[in-house]
Amino acid sequence: MSWFRRPALPDPVRRALDLPATDRVLASAELADGSWAVATRAGLLTSDAGGTTVVRHLWSDVDRAGYDPESATITVTWVDGAPPLALRLADPRRTSLAQTLRERVQSSVVLSETVTFAAGLTARVAVRRDADGELFSQVVADPGLDLTDPEVEARVDAAEGRVRSASGLPL
Structure with missing residues (x-):
């Protein structure tokens, strides 16, 4: 056995x-x-x-x-x-x-949203739970996506605001 x-x-x-x-x-x-x-x-x-x-x-x-x-x-x-x-x-x-x-x-991902940009590039915005149970937001972008580009930044910020609001995190 x-x-x-x-x-x-x-x-x-x-x-x-x-x-x-x-x-x-x-x-x-x-x-x-x-x-x-x-x-x-x-x-x-x-x-x-x-x-x-x-x-x-x-x-x-x-x-x-x-x-x-x-x-x-x-x-x-x-x-x-x-x-x-x-x-x-x-x-x-x-x-x-x-x-x-x-x-x-x-279980560490509470809520997420994917934002799609030109050429199929994406940014994933998530609210995650750390080891102590605290919630925080996180942005993970595909290689080649410039998060400092004003249009990209605005759309990612808006998505982050939505997931933070939906999970009860302050904006």
Whole structure:
């Protein structure tokens, strides 16, 4: 029956996470290179196999994520445009990381609106929830969209006003 058990997060990795009392592990997965990815209430953490290096990302830092079942890879893109993070799962059948990641990112988005511009470029305006439950607005633009252009700025500001107002945030 051990086939159906999820691999345990190694003690050195668990200790290195150094989670506050308000946070807990929701899902974890060993990656193909022996490192680990861990979903907690607050964010996505990655650690090397020995737990000596831990990188933390809040859920509100994630723009989107996708799962490719053929390569067993979760690809995470960031709101700040940093290079995507590819997490190649060692055994995708023994983890709920992809599903948990999806759920946590979705739960961080309270309300969103997409504004479309010429050439199909878009800006996504969202009200998101941080790890402490506080709401804030966020704008993520496609590469090549100039947010300082007066027309773009006006339309994005209007969309931000709508989502902030609809969610009860001050304008």
